[in-house]
Amino acid sequence: MYCKQKESNMSTKLSVQTLHTDFLILGGGTAGCAAALSFCRADTAHSVLIVEKAHIKRSGCLAAGVNALNAYIAPGRTPQDYVDYAQQDAEGIARADLLLTMAEGLNAATARLEALGLTILKNADGSFATRGARNLKINGENIKPLLAAAVEKEPRVTVKNHVNVLDYIMHENRILGAIALDVRERVLYILWAKAVLCATGGAAGLYRPNHPGFSRHKMWYPPFNTGAGYAMGIRAGAEMTTLEMRFIALRCRDTIAPTGTLAQGVGARQVNALGENYEAKYGITTSGRVHGTVTENRAGRGPCVLKTVGITPEQDVDLQRAYLNMAPSQTLKWLESGQTPSVRNVEIAGTEPYIVGGHTASGYWVSTDRETTIRGLFAAGDVAGGCPQKYVTGALVEGEIAAAAALKYMDDPPPTIALDVTEKQRTLEAYLRQQSEESTDALEAEMQGIMDEYAGGIQTSYRFSAESLATAAEKIHALTLRAKNLAATSMQELVYICELQERLVLCRSLIAHLNARQETRWHSFAERTDYPEKSAAWECFVNSKLVDGKVQIILRDLVEAGVRYEH
Amino acid sequence: MSIRFTRALCIGCGACTEICPGSLLALDAQGKAFMAHPENCWGCASCLKECPVSAIALYLGADMGGLGGTLRVRREGTRLLWTIQKPDGTEITIPVDSREANHY
Structure with missing residues (x-):
């Protein structure tokens, strides 16, 4: 597989080009696209540049699609209910200010997604059909193309696909832009900006995956999200929080496809090899569900499954369709083996650990406005810390909050420095x-x-x-x-x-x-x-900062509800 | 986890090479698309959906329990027609309309 031959006639030279923009967005995923759209709604004068390592139409976590919106405030519930839920799931290590400002924006962000063309299941009276207190059923296969199409319609937004961001340009703890590599054009870009949003996603590929061989990239989180945003921040001296709260997903064994659709959609319970439902024994927090499965397996009571045998033939077919909208390999697996969920229970397993601030609280330590400890640098989505259980809609809201805050830098021109690359x-x-x-x-x-x-x-x-x-x-x-x-x-x-x-x-x-x-x-x-x-x-945040090449740990108090946090 | 091309069908439009979130696909000297890094495929099926001539099929690696079946897709208006070919050659087609939400 590994080729030692240099590509024929490959030039080893890179050219250097300089570009100027007002608002630079690193990563055209969910949060990055939302930030660009929101910035353009609020402001009519300034330019936006999105740089994306792949193509914004299918980049980031949502490339394959998603089959539910997991962060929504159902009728009769309040944003504070969402804060309470997320804090409980994180055992108290989550920022109330970040969760509340996110939760307050969830339903408006959902309405905007629907306006872009996303199909959301409705009741006969036209209201959204909610799944529990926080979830909406959708057809999310095309969610990323819808967001990307909206971005591409904005005349003041330039998108540069297939460009990898390598480093921040810094001056006295103020960000001035970034250095990026255009893989196709062999260009090293110097990108100058008044404000920068890091929305590069979380990190997969740090740990040995479930299938270390040929299918090594059959993982839950996109293997192409390599933690660039975290690494650039760490190298530039930004403060990071709660990296130790890793995310491990409980997934369908082999395909590493989501399990929520089975558990919440058709009520499949976690059962060990003895047929015992072990959920209550370990608690139903996100980490508790993984821990229960791991512990049952270690005790010799595996394999553990989601008990789907007994669902109706209609449910069986609906599940096959639902997985095509987010994890098509699962449907292929069911049908090529003939063992669909109504005839065989679905075995479950934990994935390798990821660092992903959309699910846990890992990432940049940010103000309530989502500004990092580097002036002019904002963070949103999976790369931003302190605000777990964001999911898709929460990432959209964070992008919007960061874009609104970035506007204040438009009248604050950054210093001009000489840069030699x-x-x-x-x-x-x-x-x-x-x-x-x-x-x-x-x-x-x-x-x-x-x-x-x-x-x-x-x-x-x-x-x-x-x-x-x-x-x-x-x-x-x-x-x-x-x-x-x-x-x-x-x-x-x-x-x-x-x-x-x-x-x-x-x-x-x-x-x-x-x-x-x-x-x-x-x-x-x-x-x-x-x-x-x-x-x-340990009811505190564990933060860190790179100082003179060493990781320095900083312990910070929890942020009380109602406080507006500034650095 | 990876994809394979039906070379005879490929029209060399480059849509798949543009869309792959891992930048794993390329055009060869004859202008036909190929998978340059099969072991780096995530299985997202973005290339399948983008291909205008359905020249790409997804399969499961043996190390994740794959049995040799394939998954293809064809777009028809708002519908995606997914076709699973089982190892014995029989096919099942499942249409999914983007205007219909999942029930779960």
């Missing part, structure tokens, strides 16, 4: 020119193996200790040094080198966070063998 250009060109015995793929597998074994991956049932983390830190450090000597045989491989280096930066901070929180607050998500209990002493 020659060194960056030379470093990248050297990867294209040089030969190496090292393979980026092999180093990535090694990184994932280290994290799996010593920092709480699937192999150890997500458990770790101070001792194992010390080993992880040592090995990741050694690997980081080795990763400087890689060679790329194509522009895409050059991107893989950059992505590996980003993941290694994030791994270092993640290990420091896992080590700092000396308790087990969330089973599986952060399961310590040396501190197996929850402790009131």
Whole structure:
């Protein structure tokens, strides 16, 4: 698979181009698109540039679609109810100010999605048909194309697809723009802006995945979300929060397809090999559901399944259709084997851990306005911390909040500085020119193996200790040094080198966070063998910042309800 | 997890190479699309939906329990017609209309 031959007639030279914009959006996923649309609604004078590593029509988590909106305030419920739910699920480690400002915007964001053309299931009276207190049933296969089409209609928005952002341009803790690589055009861009939004998504691929071989990318979170936004922030000295609250998804075994549609849609319960429903035993928080399954398996009572046998033939067919709208491989699996959910229960498993602020509280430490600790840099969606259970609509709202706040920088011109990118250009060109015995793929597998074994991956049932983390830190450090000597045989491989280096930066901070929180607050998500209990002493945020090349841990108090948080 | 092309059907339009969220597809010297990094495929099926001639099929790797079946899709107005070919060659087509919400 790994080709050592350089692409024929491949130039090892990159040209340099400079672009100016007013509002620079890094990542054209859910939050990035929402920010661009919202910015244009509120302002008629300024330009927006979205840079996207893939193509905004199908980039980010929603490439395949989504089959429900999980964050909505149902009739009779209030935004505060949503805050309470999310805080309870996070065992108290979530920001009330961020959750409330998000929850207050959920229904308006939903209405805007419907106006763009999203199909939402309705009752006979025209109201939305809610699934429980917070969910709406939709046809979300085309959700990303709908958002992208709206963005592309905005005359003041320029979209640059297939451009990877590599670094921030900084001056005295103010962001001035970013440096990015156009993979197709072989251009190193210097992008200047008055304000910047980081909406690059979370991070997959840090840990050894469920299928480490040919199907290594059959994971829940997009393997192309490599944590670039976290890594750029860490390197630039931004404060990060709660990286230790990893997200582990409970998924259909093999296809790693979502389970919520089975659990909430047809009421399938989690059952062990003895036929016992074990949900109540472990609690029904997100982490509790994973922990229960892991524990039952460890006790020899696996395999665990979602009990779907007994559903009606109509439900069976509806499920096949529903999965085509978000995880088509599951429908293929059911039908190629002939074992659809009405005839065979669906086996479930935990995924490898991800860092994803749309589900847990990991990411940039932001103000209520979603400004990071770097002036002029905002964060929204999976890359923004403190605000779990955002899902799609919450990411939209965060993009909107950040865009509104970014407007205040439009009258605050950034300082002009001299910037020389020659060194960056030379470093990248050297990867294209040089030969190496090292393979980026092999180093990535090694990184994932280290994290799996010593920092709480699937192999150890997500458990770790101070001792194992010390080993992880040592090995990741050694690997980081080795990763400087890689060679790329194509522009895409050059991107893989950059992505590996980003993941290694994030791994270092993640290990420091896992080590700092000396308790087990969330089973599986952060399961310590040396501190197996929850402790009131840790009712605080674990934050971090890179200072002189070292990860410095900062403990911060919880933010009380009603407080407007500013840095 | 990956995709395969029916080379004879490919018209070389490049729509799939543009859309793949992992930038994994490319055109070869004859202008036909191919999967350059099969082991990096996420299985999102974006390329299947984008291909105007249904030249792309999704399959499950043996390491995730795949049995050799394939999934294709064709667009017809607001409907996506998904066709699963089972390992024995029989086919099932499931139409999904974007104007109809999931019931779950």
